[in-house]
Amino acid sequence: MVTVLQSSHSRIRQICAGYDNRPDALIEILHDVQDEAGFLAKEALVEIADALNISRADIHGVVTFYHDFRLVPLDGPDIRICRAEACQAVGAECLATHAAKTCDTKITAAYCLGNCALGPAVMMDGKLYGRVDAERFNQLLKQRGET
Amino acid sequence: MTTRPVKIYVPCDAAAGSVGADEVAHEIERIAGCGDTDVTIIRNGTRGMLWLEPLIEVETPKGRMAYGPVTPDDVEDLFEAGFLDGRAHTLAHGPTEDIPYFARQERLTFARCGLTDPLSLTDYEAHGGLAGLRKALASTPQAIVETVTESGLRGRGGAGFPTGIKWQTALAQEADQKYICANADEGDSGTFADRILMEGDPFCLLEGMVIAGLAVGATVGYIYIRSEYPLAIATMRRAIDIWQETGLLGPDIDGSGQAFDIHVRKGAGAYICGEETSMLESLEGKRGQIKVKPPIPAIEGLFGQPTIINNVLTLASVPIIMSKGAGFYKNYGQGRSLGTQAFQLGGDIACGGLVEKAFGVTMRELVEGFGGGTHSGKAIRTVQAGGPLGAYVPASEFDMEMDYEKMSEADAMLGHGGLVIFSKDVNMAAQARFAMKFCEIESCGKCTPCRIGSQRGKEILDKIIAGENIDDNLIILDDICELMEKGSLCAMGGLTPMPVRSAIRHFREDFEG
Numbered sequence: 001m002v003t004v005l006q007s008s009h010s011r012i013r014q015i016c017a018g019y020d021n022r023p024d025a026l027i028e029i030l031h032d033v034q035d036e037a038g039f040l041a042k043e044a045l046v047e048i049a050d051a052l053n054i055s056r057a058d059i060h061g062v063v064t065f066y067h068d069f070r071l072v073p074l075d076g077p078d079i080r081i082c083r084a085e086a087c088q089a090v091g092a093e094c095l096a097t098h099a100a101k102t103c104d105t106k107i108t109a110a111y112c113l114g115n116c117a118l119g120p121a122v123m124m125d126g127k128l129y130g131r132v133d134a135e136r137f138n139q140l141l142k143q144r145g146e147t
Numbered sequence: 148m149t150t151r152p153v154k155i156y157v158p159c160d161a162a163a164g165s166v167g168a169d170e171v172a173h174e175i176e177r178i179a180g181c182g183d184t185d186v187t188i189i190r191n192g193t194r195g196m197l198w199l200e201p202l203i204e205v206e207t208p209k210g211r212m213a214y215g216p217v218t219p220d221d222v223e224d225l226f227e228a229g230f231l232d233g234r235a236h237t238l239a240h241g242p243t244e245d246i247p248y249f250a251r252q253e254r255l256t257f258a259r260c261g262l263t264d265p266l267s268l269t270d271y272e273a274h275g276g277l278a279g280l281r282k283a284l285a286s287t288p289q290a291i292v293e294t295v296t297e298s299g300l301r302g303r304g305g306a307g308f309p310t311g312i313k314w315q316t317a318l319a320q321e322a323d324q325k326y327i328c329a330n331a332d333e334g335d336s337g338t339f340a341d342r343i344l345m346e347g348d349p350f351c352l353l354e355g356m357v358i359a360g361l362a363v364g365a366t367v368g369y370i371y372i373r374s375e376y377p378l379a380i381a382t383m384r385r386a387i388d389i390w391q392e393t394g395l396l397g398p399d400i401d402g403s404g405q406a407f408d409i410h411v412r413k414g415a416g417a418y419i420c421g422e423e424t425s426m427l428e429s430l431e432g433k434r435g436q437i438k439v440k441p442p443i444p445a446i447e448g449l450f451g452q453p454t455i456i457n458n459v460l461t462l463a464s465v466p467i468i469m470s471k472g473a474g475f476y477k478n479y480g481q482g483r484s485l486g487t488q489a490f491q492l493g494g495d496i497a498c499g500g501l502v503e504k505a506f507g508v509t510m511r512e513l514v515e516g517f518g519g520g521t522h523s524g525k526a527i528r529t530v531q532a533g534g535p536l537g538a539y540v541p542a543s544e545f546d547m548e549m550d551y552e553k554m555s556e557a558d559a560m561l562g563h564g565g566l567v568i569f570s571k572d573v574n575m576a577a578q579a580r581f582a583m584k585f586c587e588i589e590s591c592g593k594c595t596p597c598r599i600g601s602q603r604g605k606e607i608l609d610k611i612i613a614g615e616n617i618d619d620n621l622i623i624l625d626d627i628c629e630l631m632e633k634g635s636l637c638a639m640g641g642l643t644p645m646p647v648r649s650a651i652r653h654f655r656e657d658f659e660g
């Protein structure tokens with residue numbers, strides 16, 4: 001039996017083909033690639049441009065327009081602290097200051113996570129948390145470290 | 148101990164999950180597994196009483212009994228106290244629907260939310276679902292549009308544009324392909340009603356979209372959901388699969404011979420993509436840059452074709468309008484603001500959550516009557532109404548009636564119905580600065596007043612906050628605001644001065660060092 005190791009090259013082609021190589025699906029494709037690889041490598045973007053038959057400049061324009069996309073990997077878990085008004089009203093700024101001091105990884109600011117009645121709101125690797133004060137933040141980080 | 152089978156409802160909603168609903172559900176399952184009672188756990192949507200989350204409900208002969216907020220540690224105690232029979236406990240609130248916060252609402256759009264299993268089609272139909280669609284299928288496009296026009300329904304996304312007029316425009320176009328786009332970008336701070344609906348009653352949005360398609364002759368729909376809402380995205384995708392399997396979507400809706408398909412598209416963290424022309428660009432896979440109108444999307448929208456863009460709640464209000472009639476719907480509300488509005492209470496609020504009420508309720512009734520004052524226990528100083536582009540309203544104006552016209556007369560804005568409550572600890576110069584900063588971050592960059600104005604505005608506010616030439620700098624700030632208001636291409640730059648100017652107008656003392 002022959003095992004064919006799938007290169008990331010063909011994986012990206014596969015993702016694009018899943019959307020029939022449609023240019024209007026670019027944002028979905030970028031999400032999918034980033035979800036799998038953790039970030040959008042330059043080679044990946046070249047590959048996507050080729051598959052969708054659009055220019056690399058266009059892709060660059062899109063990737064840099066949207067806050068979600070990153071060209072370098074995260075250095076740790078994906079932690080977002082909501083810094084919008086409703087969370088500000090219940091201490092989001094203090095939480096952000098605390099988090100910056102206690103956490104080695106870079107923390108992303110989010111502008112509303114849709115949990116405005118139970119702020120401060122935090123999202124860790126896609127899971128939403130509410131009523132996060134400094135103490136609960138530490139607990140959540142600890143839990144994350146243990147799993 | 149009861150011997151009958153018992154249903155326990157534990158919300159699957161993201162806000163409930165954010166304070167431990169999943170852990171509570173696991174704990175109930177674990178303890179119930181050791182007992183003799185046959186317990187079924189149903190993951191419903193939220194009832195919208197978010198401060199009581201996780202709010203669990205037990206079905207009893209006397210109705211659904213509420214307990215909350217429940218932590219995993221409370222579960223054993225609840226079992227011991229006999230909550231399976233609806234018995235008393237310190238966390239008990241009696242029958243859910245008798246809780247005043249809930250009982251005093253007018254639930255039309257959110258009638259099913261929290262009541263049902265969001266992905267059970269049987270539940271959906273048993274609680275009035277599909278009645279509107281079936282009426283629409285038996286009706287003509289023009290008659291559907293007339294019903295929507297007659298109901299007085301206006302866009303819930305912020306601008307309040309009459310929905311029937313928009314639909315009429317799209318219906319009148321001759322085109323090979325038309326589209327329906329549901330705007331689920333919900334970027335405003337203080338708003339979460341779209342999310343609650345998508346997670347708690349996703350079929351309702353689908354039904355509204357299909358009816359819109361039948362009304363204007365569109366056969367393809369897109370739901371543009373912000374990436375911050377992973378659960379809403381997953382729920383809508385599953386809901387679409389279920390409708391496809393049962394033939395409620397596809398080439399032959401419910402055996403009618405009419406076609407409609409729906410796709411979910413995920414946003415990528417750009418607030419501006421909530422604006423309709425920006426959203427269309429994003430749906431085409433491009434930068435979310437604003438486009439000049441005209442042409443309006445109803446004439447030339449997605450891929451150049453006639454496109455209806457409506458907010459999630461606008462579309463989700465259509466099924467009940469179709470099933471119960473325009474007259475039923477417009478019986479709620481006042482003046483030119485008819486029907487109900489999903490108000491959302493957030494920020495420093497004791498009882499935060501979703502309150503669906505007829506237009507005309509006062510801000511005081513919402514903030515004090517429903518909200519019960521601040522979470523922190525401090526005095527309320529201001530409410531920001533209508534999201535980050537909305538005005539800061541001082542406590543002296545809380546008797547303001549909440550409808551499109553009354554609010555605009557008071558130099559405020561209803562927007563998407565979010566109310567963010569701030570206590571006396573808030574510094575209004577800092578809030579004004581944040582408004583400018585937010586605009587700087589989220590500006591699409593197309594026009595100078597917004598792109599540069601927001602940066603200069605933020606810098607001037609920094610000077611004011613540092614106490615430099617306050618009076619002169621306030622004059623410059625006012626100039627910048629004037630320029631942004633008058634010269635911006637869209638409401639991002641055009642309305643950012645609203646929070647800034649209202650903060651200065653009502654709370655001048657915070658700008659005087």
Ligand SMILES: Cc1cc2nc3c(=O)[nH]c(=O)nc-3n(C[C@H](O)[C@H](O)[C@H](O)COP(=O)(O)O)c2cc1C
Pocket residue numbers: 301302303304305306307308330331332333334335418419420421422423424456457458459461462637638639
């Ligand atoms: C900066 C900006 C952000 C917006 N964000 C949203 C949004 O998140 N959701 C929404 O439904 N409408 C939003 N709108 C309004 C839309 O442009 C559009 O008016 C609306 O989706 C139309 O639907 P409706 O008539 O049902 O309200 C936004 C507008 C602007 C200017």
Ligand code: SF4
Pocket residue numbers: 419437589590591592593594595597598635636637638639640641
């Ligand atoms: S006002 Fe701002 S967001 Fe709107 S078009 Fe101009 S630059 Fe873009």
Ligand code: FES
Pocket residue numbers: 082083084085086087088111112113114115116119121336337338
């Ligand atoms: S403002 Fe923080 S979750 Fe909405």
